[in-house]
Amino acid sequence: MRCELEPRQAGLVAEVDEALDALGPDAGVRESFKALGTARLLAVHYPAEYGGRGLTVADHATVSERMGLRGLPDVAHLITVQGVGCPILTFGTDAQRRHWLPEITSGRLLASLLLSEYGAGSDLTRITTSAMADGGGWRISGRKTWSLLTEWSQIALCSVRTRQGNSRYDGISLFLVDLNDPGVRINPMPRAAGEPYNEVTLDDVRVSGDALVGELHKGWALLPTVIGFERGGFDYLTRAQSWLAAAAAELGALPCAEQEALAADFARCEFLVDNARALAYHAVATAEGLETNEIVTAYAKLASGMAAQAVTRWAGEELLSVSDGEDGPHRRLLRAAVVEAPELTVSGGAQELQLDLIAEERLIGRTIR
Numbered sequence: 410m411r412c413e414l415e416p417r418q419a420g421l422v423a424e425v426d427e428a429l430d431a432l433g434p435d436a437g438v439r440e441s442f443k444a445l446g447t448a449r450l451l452a453v454h455y456p457a458e459y460g461g462r463g464l465t466v467a468d469h470a471t472v473s474e475r476m477g478l479r480g481l482p483d484v485a486h487l488i489t490v491q492g493v494g495c496p497i498l499t500f501g502t503d504a505q506r507r508h509w510l511p512e513i514t515s516g517r518l519l520a521s522l523l524l525s526e527y528g529a530g531s532d533l534t535r536i537t538t539s540a541m542a543d544g545g546g547w548r549i550s551g552r553k554t555w556s557l558l559t560e561w562s563q564i565a566l567c568s569v570r571t572r573q574g575n576s577r578y579d580g581i582s583l584f585l586v587d588l589n590d591p592g593v594r595i596n597p598m599p600r601a602a603g604e605p606y607n608e609v610t611l612d613d614v615r616v617s618g619d620a621l622v623g624e625l626h627k628g629w630a631l632l633p634t635v636i637g638f639e640r641g642g643f644d645y646l647t648r649a650q651s652w653l654a655a656a657a658a659e660l661g662a663l664p665c666a667e668q669e670a671l672a673a674d675f676a677r678c679e680f681l682v683d684n685a686r687a688l689a690y691h692a693v694a695t696a697e698g699l700e701t702n703e704i705v706t707a708y709a710k711l712a713s714g715m716a717a718q719a720v721t722r723w724a725g726e727e728l729l730s731v732s733d734g735e736d737g738p739h740r741r742l743l744r745a746a747v748v749e750a751p752e753l754t755v756s757g758g759a760q761e762l763q764l765d766l767i768a769e770e771r772l773i774g775r776t777i778r
C-alpha cells in the first residue's frame with residue numbers, strides 16, 4: 410500500500426529530481442544543497458521573503474523525504490532548516506530572520522544544534538555550559554556533546570545557563586554561536602556508523618546581545634518547540650525506506666524458493682515502514698503553522714525508528730545470512746544500517762521519553778487528533 414502525494418507535492422518531488430539530475434551523479438552535498446536552494450526547495454514552508462514559498466510543513470516534508478531517498482544527508486537539512494532555522498523564524502528578531510534565513514534557504518549555510526552535554530541529554534535542564542554578561546553581550550564557556558555535522562556548519566543554536574534561577578527550568582537561554590570563533594574547539598568522536606559525533610568546547614566565546622534567540626533566561630519554554638521542529642520522523646523514515654529498498658533488491662536476487670521462504674518477513678517489514686510513513690505524514694498534515702502536535706510526532710518518530718530497526722534486524726539476522734552474493738552496494742548499505750539502527754531510538758529524544766509523552770497524554774486524557 411502506498412499513500413499518494415497530492416499533485417502539488419508530486420510536483421515538488423519532480424522539481425527536486427530535476428534540480429539534482431541536472432547536477433549529475435558525482436555532485437557533492439554542498440553543491441546539491443545550493444542547487445536545491447537556488448530552486449527555492451530547501452525550505453518551501455518558510456515565507457517567500459526569506460527564500461521559501463509560503464507552503465505547508467507537509468509540503469516541506471515531501472521535499473525532505475525525496476532528498477533523503479536521493480541519498481542527501483537528511484540530518485544536515487533537518488537540523489539546519491528545522492532545528493535552527495524554524496526557531497529563528499518563530500522566536501528570532503526581525504534582524505536575525507533577515508540575516509540568517511536567506512543564507513539557510515539558499516543552501517549557503519549549514520547550522521548545528523548544541524543542546525546535549527554529558528549527563529544532560531534526555532534532561533536538558535542539567536546543562537552546565539554558562540554565559541557571563543559582558544558589556545552588551547555574553548561570554549560562553551562549557552562543553553557540548555553528540556553534535557552531528559558541526560564541522561560542516563557555520564553557526565549553532567546553543568543552550569546556555571545565564572543565571573541560577575529559582576527552579577532548574579529558569580535561567581536557560583538560547584544563543585546563536587559563530588562556530589568559527591577562535592574559542593570554539595570541535596573534537597570529532599568516533600561513532601559506530603556514519604559521520605562522527607562532535608564534542609564542542611566553548612572557551613570564553615563572546616556573543617553579542619543580538620545573538621540571543623527568544624527571551625533571556627526563558628529558553629526552556631522554547632526547547633520543546635525547537636526539538637519538535639526537528640523531530641518529525643522523516644529522517645528516520647527515509648532511512649527505513651532506503652534500507653527496505655536495499656533489502657528488496659537483495660531479496661529479489663535470491664532463488665525463487667528462498668524468496669518465497671522470506672516473503673512473509675519482508676511483508677511484515679514493508680507494513681511497518683508504510684505504517685510509519687502514514688504516521689509521519691499525519692503528523693505534518695495536522696501541524697498548525699510550523700508546529701506539529703508533540704504526541705502525534707512522538708508516534709511518528711517511534712514508528713519510523715522502530716520500523717527502521719525491524720528492517721535491519723531482519724536483514725542482519727536472516728536475509729544477509731541467506732544471500733551470500735557479491736558485496737554490492739545493497740549489502741554494504743544494509744551492513745552499515747545494522748550498525749546505525751540502534752541510534753534511531755535514542756537521537757532526537759530517546760524512545761522511553763516519547764513513550765512517557767504518550768502515557769502522560771493518556772493519563773491527562775487530552776484528545777489525540
Ligand SMILES: Cc1cc2nc3c(=O)[nH]c(=O)nc-3n(C[C@H](O)[C@H](O)[C@H](O)COP(=O)(O)OP(=O)(O)OC[C@H]3O[C@@H](n4cnc5c(N)ncnc54)[C@H](O)[C@@H]3O)c2cc1C
Nearest residue numbers: 522523524525530531555556557752755756757758759761
Ligand atoms: C545520532 C545522534 C545524533 C545526535 N545529534 C545531536 C545534535 O546534533 N545535537 C545535540 O545537542 N544532541 C544530539 N544528540 C544527542 C541526543 O539528543 C541524546 O543522545 C538524547 O537526548 C539522549 O540523551 P543521552 O545520550 O544523554 O542519554 P540518556 O539521557 O543518558 O539516556 C540513556 C538511556 O536512558 C533512558 N532514560 C533517560 N531518562 C529516562 C527517564 N526519565 N525514564 C526512562 N528512561 C530514561 C533513555 O531512554 C536512554 O535509553 C544526538 C544523539 C544521537 C544518537
